[in-house]
Amino acid sequence: SQQGEEDPQALSIQEGENATMNCSYKTSINNLQWYRQNSGRGLVHLILIRSNEREKHSGRLRVTLDTSKKSSSLLITASRAADTASYFCATDGYSTLTFGKGTMLLVSP
Amino acid sequence: NAGVTQTPKFQVLKTGQSMTLQCAQDMNHEYMSWYRQDPGMGLRLIHYSVGAGITDQGEVPNGYNVSRSTTEDFPLRLLSAAPSQTSVYFCASSYSGQGITGELFFGEGSRLTVL
Numbered sequence: 001s002q003q004g005e006e007d008p009q010a011l012s013i014q015e016g017e018n019a020t021m022n023c024s025y026k027t028s029i030n031n032l033q034w035y036r037q038n039s040g041r042g043l044v045h046l047i048l049i050r051s052n053e054r055e056k057h058s059g060r061l062r063v064t065l066d067t068s069k070k071s072s073s074l075l076i077t078a079s080r081a082a083d084t085a086s087y088f089c090a091t092d093g094y095s096t097l098t099f100g101k102g103t104m105l106l107v108s109p
Numbered sequence: 110n111a112g113v114t115q116t117p118k119f120q121v122l123k124t125g126q127s128m129t130l131q132c133a134q135d136m137n138h139e140y141m142s143w144y145r146q147d148p149g150m151g152l153r154l155i156h157y158s159v160g161a162g163i164t165d166q167g168e169v170p171n172g173y174n175v176s177r178s179t180t181e182d183f184p185l186r187l188l189s190a191a192p193s194q195t196s197v198y199f200c201a202s203s204y205s206g207q208g209i210t211g212e213l214f215f216g217e218g219s220r221l222t223v224l
Contacts, residue, residue: 030210042113042199042215043152088151092210096167099144101151 004032004089004100012106019076021103023089024069030092032065034074037086037102046074046087079107111135115200115216122190122223130185130219132200138214140203141183145169145196146218152199158183190223197221 007022023032031050035043049056049065049072056063062075076083086102116131134141142157144167154167158177172194174186183202187194197220201213 033212035213040218042217043201043213044215045212048212090213096142096154096157097210097213098154098168099152101149 004091004098006087006089006100006103008103009101010104010106012108013079015079015081015107015109017079017107019079019083019105019107021074021087021105023072023074023100025072025089025091026070029067032063032072032092033090033097034061034063034072035088035090035099037088039085043088076105079105081107081109083107113200113202113214113216115198115219117219118217119220120222122187122221124190124192124223126190128187128190130187130198130200130221132183132185132216133181134183134200134202134214135181136202136204136214137180138202138204139180140211141177142167142201142203142213143173143175143183143185144199144201146199147196155185155198187221190221192223195221195223 004023004025033048034046037043047058049063060077065072084107086104088099088102090097090099113134139160143155144152146152153169156175158164164175197218200216203211
């Protein structure tokens with residue numbers, strides 16, 4: 001069964017704006033990861049945050065993790081058209097990596 | 110450095126036919142896995158392997174077989190294809206040092222249609 005669930009399902013913004021997508025999960029995790037998938041391509045790892053971390057940055061990406069609320073957020077600052085893709089959270093429940101259904105992000109010029 | 114290579118990229122089968130999706134990685138990763146991606150369902154784990162000679166079932170293993178005779182290769186076999194197996198299949202691998210839940214490296218996918 002799906003562990004992580006992203007919200008919103010779809011997001012449409014203009015270039016230069018920030019994009020925020022959220023992930024909620026149900027059981028305890030070891031770490032949470034975010035991936036990007038361009039249309040017709042494989043998934044690419046973006047960032048991993050461990051259960052004992054609260055915030056992590058990588059370039060224009062900022063990820064937060066709230067284990068008490070069982071939720072995470074991915075913020076992409078100053079979005080570009082090239083950021084158009086689907087974004088997935090994946091949770092590690094100490095056995096296998098389980099993916100959510102993803103958020104489709106459209107960044108218009 | 111090719112990373113994770115999947116073949117074929119596209120395949121059309123008739124119901125009842127069998128076939129093997131190939132997956133090879135050149136990064137000396139211990140962990141390998143197969144996912145299927147369907148619209149509205151996200152990615153679901155089919156089978157995974159933590160090393161040569163070791164495989165285990167994921168969330169949706171029925172109708173699929175795997176084996177891991179070498180570190181590099183992890184083929185996925187469809188025993189008797191059904192229309193419900195129409196999907197995009199992704200192979201992924203991970204560094205052994207990170208265990209089975211570290212950063213995954215994905216192939217480009219194999220798009221299978223079963224008529």
